Amino acid sequence: MLSAVPPPVTVRVPAKINLHLAVGPVREDGFHDLVTVFHAVSLFDEVSVTQGEPGIEVFGEGVSEVPADETNLAWRAVQRLAEQAGRDPDVTLVLRKGIPVAGGMAGGSADAAATLVGLSALWKLDLTRDELAPIAAELGSDVTFALYGGTALGTGRGERIVPVLSRHPLHWVIALHRGGLSTPRVFGELDRLRGDAEPVDRPVEPVLEAIAGGDPRQLALSLGNDLQAAAVSMVPELRRTLRAGVDAGALAGIVSGSGPTCAFLCTSAEAAMEAAAELAGLGVCRTVRVAHGPVPGARVVEEPAPP
Ligand code: C5P
Secondary structure, rough: OOOOOOOEEEEEEEEEEEEEEEEEEEEOOEEEEEEEEEEEEEEEEEEEEEEEOOOOEEEEEOOOHOOOOOOOHHHHHHHHHHHHHHOOOOEEEEEEEEOOOOOOOOHHHHHHHHHHHHHHHHOOOOOOHHHHHHHHHHOOHHHHHHEOOOOEEOOOOEEEEOOOOOOEEEEEEEEEEOOOOOOOOOHHHHHHHHOOOOOOOOOOOHHHHHHOOHHHHHHHHHHHEOOHHHHHHOOOHHHHHHHHHOOOOOOEEOOOOOOOOOEEOOOHHHHHHHHHHHHHHOOOOOOOEEEEEEEEEEEEOOOOOOO
């Protein structure tokens, strides 16, 4: 009997920002309990999975920073799903990066989520997102959200997800910084800055109410990220970037996750284009993008974009 090689599967997966990120004290396992609101925005990676020689290829901006070996989280996703399905990890992964690397937008987690969705299709496992979620949670704190996308409340170490209904699109300017930041180091810096002090209470309700109301001005008042002080302490220029975005017309700016990428909320798509053009001219960041959210999580697409 002839066994046909299945055609490659390509999955598109979005970046995330955190509209709210409250970080609790460090736990015994080294992680921090979080209450966060994830929001998927329209910067995407594409991951293609092909049956063949085990390996990984990476294209796009910042590729020199992405490990093209078995330490890549996407490759760990291959190994983990292969184990579960009782198969050999005989797949080639191609990652096309559109999400900033080490930028606080969960690009590595996104690639791992996309790999799970892609392999489930390639190997005809037909696993639902809910079935993939426990494997995603093992791989990393942000991988589960990348499966679902949209806007969601995250608890635990970020891996427990409940969708948040948000009918109104939000418009963002995303300012990419020159370098990256290591997530564990940013959490460590927050612990250092806090010392023995209790975390300051940061309630999530105003953010959820503002999302439900759909008024970006209201949401701008309630955006908040406990990791921002730590990221700014490690990269003091971010203070200037955050100010410049607001001076350029955004309603508010926030460090995305552990940074150093900054996200600026605007009133409309046009306002975001104008603020992006102005911010780009100020020389406070490497490059500027516009994006909107919420967008769906990891999804199989028909045709891969050229590398
Ligand atoms: O889960 P993930 O591998 O993405 O986390 C990377 C690192 O970020 C962890 O090793 C930990 O140092 C830090 N982290 C944390 N608390 C969380 C999530 C991540 O301290 N809830």
